[in-house]
């Protein structure tokens with residue numbers, strides 16, 4: 056299949072381009088489009104045959120459900136039943152934006168969308184192209200991240216081209232995405248609302264509305280069920296092709312250990328990359344002595360929002376350069392740091408506590 060890439064300026068949306076994309080969706084085809092978090096791979100959520108194409112194009116396991124995207128809160132009534140007041144409160148506060156809410160599903164949503172679950176994940180993205188596309192299509196759009204299953208989510212159209220070229224008819228190129236990590240997923244169905252996946256809306260922001268909210272962890276917390284609450288959690292995710300080693304602990308200890316380990320891996324003739332998240336001078340000598348070591352700094356000031364924006368693009372860049380081992384610093388799990396650490400832990404082949 057020939058994949059067309061159409062540029063679409065988010066600040067001056069071409070109605071003509073969106074209309075063509077909406078026609079494809081209405082005809083049961085797939086369209087990749089930008090959201091404020093990452094690029095999504097969309098299909099008409101009410102058309103099971105169209106949704107099946109998403110699983111094939113991505114190579115996604117059939118038991119991993121999709122997020123349904125809407126452009127208006129009123130669309131909830133056609134998707135979910137018994138929408139509790141807290142869901143509406145969250146939607147009014149954070150939509151359009153990077154928050155996905157788990158609700159009870161209505162019959163109208165085909166079971167392929169929710170992988171047979173009785174619940175459905177819903178979000179209203181804030182990206183103007185995504186909103187216009189949903190409006191113009193006139194139906195909710197089911198969309199996972201537009202990457203090949205297991206790869207880091209795409210934050211630029213080029214990433215979608217790398218993963219899905221030849222498998223889908225159209226990619227809308229709206230430039231780099233702003234948030235860079237996926238939406239926060241919140242499950243309000245249970246006794247204590249729980250964050251299943253930290254993301255673009257922070258725990259601190261959610262606590263202002265739900266002070267008792269908890270974060271799902273696979274640890275031994277007896278309050279939390281052992282089975283994964285969100286099917287996607289059990290899959291390796293966000294992983295670059297290189298081995299990623301994540302260092303936890305005090306940053307000055309981490310950076311000295313990374314310097315030692317870099318030299319060790321170079322001795323073994325491995326291609327090494329360093330993901331430098333915190334500003335410091337510890338790698339100056341490496342830069343001088345070993346210019347072949349690729350040091351990537353997603354934010355020169357160590358700004359967490361900026362790290363989130365650039366993280367996945369940096370991981371893909373390491374792959375493009377043929378890096379074999381990525382030595383990665385860590386950040387404090389506050390604000391966007393919680394989602395950054397969640398993605399790094401999932402991408403890691405090894406975690407070293409220093």
Ligand code: TXA
Pocket residue numbers: 090092093094095096119120121122153155157169172174175176178180198199200201236237238239240251284285286287288
């Ligand atoms: O920011 C985002 O959320 C992006 C953009 C495109 O909207 N989408 C995205 O979708 O990240 P995806 O498919 O890559 O991740 C969706 C996650 C998966 O981990 C899936 O298991 C979970 O949402 N999920 C979907 N429906 C669910 C449900 N009913 N209950 C629990 N988890 C659900």
Ligand code: MG
Pocket residue numbers: 199200208
């Ligand atoms: Mg994904």
